[in-house]
Amino acid sequence: MTMLSHALFVLLLPLGSAAVIALFLRRAGAIASILSVVTATAIAAIAVILALHPERFEASMEWLRLGDFSVRLGVKYDDLAALMLCIVGIVGLCVQVFSLGYMHEDGAKARYFGGLSIFMFSMIGLTLADNLFMMFIFWELVGYSSYALIGHWHERASASDAAKKAFITNRVGDFGFLLGIILCYWANGTVNLTELGAGHVSSRLIPLLLFCGAVGKSAQLPLQVWLPDAMEGPTPVSALIHAATMVAAGIYMLCRINVLMVPDALTVIMWVGTATAVYAAFCALTQRDIKKVLAYSTLSQLGYMVAAFGLGSLAVDHHGHRLVIAAGVGAAMFHLTTHAFFKALLFLGSGSVIHGCHHEQDIFKMGGLRTRMPVTFWTFTIGVAAIIGLPFLAGFFSKDAILYLAYANNRAVFAVLALTAILTALYMTRLWRITFFGEPRSEAAAHAHEGGPTLTLPLVVLAVLAVVGGYRAHYPAGFEGVFSQVPEAEGTDHLVILLTSLFVLAVGAGTALAFYRPAATDALEDQAPGLYRWLAAKLWFDELYGYYIDKVQQRGAMLLNYLEQIFLAGVIIRGLAGLVGLVGLGARALHVGRLNVYVYWFLFGVVALWLFATGVF
Amino acid sequence: MITATLNEYLILSGVLFALGFLGVLLRRNTLVIFMSLELMLVASALALVAFSRYNHTLDGNVFVFFILTVAAAEVAVGLAIIVALFRQRRTIQVDELDSLKH
Numbered sequence: 001m002t003m004l005s006h007a008l009f010v011l012l013l014p015l016g017s018a019a020v021i022a023l024f025l026r027r028a029g030a031i032a033s034i035l036s037v038v039t040a041t042a043i044a045a046i047a048v049i050l051a052l053h054p055e056r057f058e059a060s061m062e063w064l065r066l067g068d069f070s071v072r073l074g075v076k077y078d079d080l081a082a083l084m085l086c087i088v089g090i091v092g093l094c095v096q097v098f099s100l101g102y103m104h105e106d107g108a109k110a111r112y113f114g115g116l117s118i119f120m121f122s123m124i125g126l127t128l129a130d131n132l133f134m135m136f137i138f139w140e141l142v143g144y145s146s147y148a149l150i151g152h153w154h155e156r157a158s159a160s161d162a163a164k165k166a167f168i169t170n171r172v173g174d175f176g177f178l179l180g181i182i183l184c185y186w187a188n189g190t191v192n193l194t195e196l197g198a199g200h201v202s203s204r205l206i207p208l209l210l211f212c213g214a215v216g217k218s219a220q221l222p223l224q225v226w227l228p229d230a231m232e233g234p235t236p237v238s239a240l241i242h243a244a245t246m247v248a249a250g251i252y253m254l255c256r257i258n259v260l261m262v263p264d265a266l267t268v269i270m271w272v273g274t275a276t277a278v279y280a281a282f283c284a285l286t287q288r289d290i291k292k293v294l295a296y297s298t299l300s301q302l303g304y305m306v307a308a309f310g311l312g313s314l315a316v317d318h319h320g321h322r323l324v325i326a327a328g329v330g331a332a333m334f335h336l337t338t339h340a341f342f343k344a345l346l347f348l349g350s351g352s353v354i355h356g357c358h359h360e361q362d363i364f365k366m367g368g369l370r371t372r373m374p375v376t377f378w379t380f381t382i383g384v385a386a387i388i389g390l391p392f393l394a395g396f397f398s399k400d401a402i403l404y405l406a407y408a409n410n411r412a413v414f415a416v417l418a419l420t421a422i423l424t425a426l427y428m429t430r431l432w433r434i435t436f437f438g439e440p441r442s443e444a445a446a447h448a449h450e451g452g453p454t455l456t457l458p459l460v461v462l463a464v465l466a467v468v469g470g471y472r473a474h475y476p477a478g479f480e481g482v483f484s485q486v487p488e489a490e491g492t493d494h495l496v497i498l499l500t501s502l503f504v505l506a507v508g509a510g511t512a513l514a515f516y517r518p519a520a521t522d523a524l525e526d527q528a529p530g531l532y533r534w535l536a537a538k539l540w541f542d543e544l545y546g547y548y549i550d551k552v553q554q555r556g557a558m559l560l561n562y563l564e565q566i567f568l569a570g571v572i573i574r575g576l577a578g579l580v581g582l583v584g585l586g587a588r589a590l591h592v593g594r595l596n597v598y599v600y601w602f603l604f605g606v607v608a609l610w611l612f613a614t615g616v617f
Numbered sequence: 618m619i620t621a622t623l624n625e626y627l628i629l630s631g632v633l634f635a636l637g638f639l640g641v642l643l644r645r646n647t648l649v650i651f652m653s654l655e656l657m658l659v660a661s662a663l664a665l666v667a668f669s670r671y672n673h674t675l676d677g678n679v680f681v682f683f684i685l686t687v688a689a690a691e692v693a694v695g696l697a698i699i700v701a702l703f704r705q706r707r708t709i710q711v712d713e714l715d716s717l718k719h
Binding site for chain 2: 593595596599600603
């Protein structure tokens with residue numbers, strides 16, 4: 001088999017699995033879950049084989065032709081796609097294995113695993129897409145599968161509401177994305193990524209419109225509202241879709257269209273990412289739900305990646321001559337990689353905790369899980385250490401790369417990102433301390449227990465990846481195209497960055513350790529209720545949108561509906577029907593069923609004809 | 618001997634036609650309506666014969682032959698319908714034959 005057929009196989013495999021589950025295995029949850037996991041294993045294996053093979057290729061075929069306009073489907077497999085495919089494959093496998101245990105009792109397992117399969121298909125398609133139209137198709141498909149999986153427990157109103165919110169909020173961003181694609185096609189005559197790379201019209205509007213898609217999918221300000229609510233879905237789904245892969249698709253898409261970027265657009269992207277990073281970090285401080293803390297942490301880290309991308313290129317010294325590298329792509333993708341590992345680990349760890357505590361999600365009702373769930377505790381600890389940037393773990397390296405890039409390009413962003421890092425250390429240590437230490441503060445936590453091997457094994461695998469994920473020199477050579485772009489500090493810059501990251505870590509984690517005790521109430525709420533309430537309000541985004549939709553949009557819609565009822569349905573449609581009815585009523589009155597009357601009409605007709613013939617009228 | 622002119626024939630024909638038409642309009646018995654219809658037919662035949670004689674041609678007479686032939690057939694069919702109608706409904710009053718409407 002050629003590598004191209006490998007790529008097509010890895011794309012179509014999960015689609016086949018989803019189709020088989022949907023058509024034949026709807027009642028057979030156990031078989032469906034095994035089929036899905038076997039598929040995921042094959043995907044992960046093929047993804048690694050493809051990445052290790054030195055061949056990189058492109059191929060496409062025409063799918064639709066309308067006059068001069070043609071839509072092509074194709075595969076662009078470069079180092080970037082290879083890296084993303086490996087992340088999707090490996091994290092996907094871990095999550096599916098974890099789901100075997102986590103969803104064991106669920107009544108709709110077939111639907112769940114079918115959803116995961118269709119998600120894998122969509123995500124792989126998005127990864128391999130060689131043009132923006134194809135990317136948009138799979139972009140919408142991941143949105144759909146995310147919708148279906150958030151609403152998996154659709155009998156809960158909050159879950160189905162969250163699913164709708166996620167879908168609709170994403171649609172807002174996707175509209176901009178679609179406009180961007182159309183504009184790109186209009187301006188350049190092509191949406192093929194390679195052809196765009198070879199030459200394109202420089203425009204500020206196109207990259208910004210395309211960025212709208214990333215704002216929706218990667219939950220950046222101001223469309224971040226859906227991601228915390230998406231935690232209504234099953235926890236493995238949150239790990240796979242709303243932490244490791246789908247929300248990272250926005251970053252991946254930005255890296256794909258890197259060639260279209262212009263400095264002004266990059267500045268906007270940088271500030272949006274920076275604002276999201278610090279905003280979400282503040283929000284995470286007051287959350288009580290273990291998954292919500294992780295959700296805001298994800299938002300914050302995604303903001304980091306977007307900011308890293310927006311920081312753009314960097315000129316580096318390379319053996320004596322200056323070399324400009326796409327440092328934004330390198331730093332963003334590097335952080336995406338490590339984040340996928342440690343955030344999936346943290347989410348699966350929280351899933352293990354939730355599973356152990358019988359679906360208790362309030363961290364203030366946990367406590368004492370350190371001894372009761374040792375595997376979860378240790379792997380979760382590694383995850384926390386990785387995200388707060390403890391030296392020699394994955395997050396340390398990727399965060400340093402971003403901080404260095406910010407330091408070199410924009411000091412204001414550097415300061416905000418450093419503040420975000422302090423907050424990250426603060427809220428993650430808070431979460432870790434309150435969840436695992438002290439005495440159990442509820443019946444559920446007191447009887448918590450470790451799940452089976454399907455729950456712990458993925459945690460261990462991801463923990464290993466979270467430890468080693470930062471050593472990019474030891475990655476296979478197949479990712480060189482991405483990792484060679486990662487900025488690396490040298491000399492005094494290196495020292496500054498190292499000291500900064502150690503400083504923010506010490507301040508953040510130290511404050512958390514000193515301030516938060518494993519207790520039934522939030523220390524910040526007790527000591528500074530005003531500040532706590534202000535932070536918990538999350539800048540009133542939800543209220544603002546609620547007000548807008550309820551008071552502005554809904555009333556506009558009512559007005560339009562009123563006009564429609566009066567004019568369109570009332571005057572035009574009912575008016576026409578009434579007119580015809582009136583004519584019918586008159587015509588019906590002539591038809592009385594009596595012969596004599598018809599004869600009179602006949603006479604009338606003859607007289608009329610005669611008058612006409614004689615020229616009276 | 619009093620010889621009738623064309624005018625008198627045509628007046629007679631018009632009167633007969635008007636009588637027939639009024640019969641059709643005003644009478645309620647299907648059989649009478651039918652007879653009135655025949656009267657109208659005959660009135661027109663009279664006018665044709667009168668024209669034929671006045672013009673010294675045979676055209677009108679030939680027409681009348683055909684009309685009488687067709688009328689004989691028509692009467693046979695029409696009477697048969699009336700008989701069938703009577704058997705079915707036990708009436709031939711047009712007021713009561715309104716099932717097309719009601």
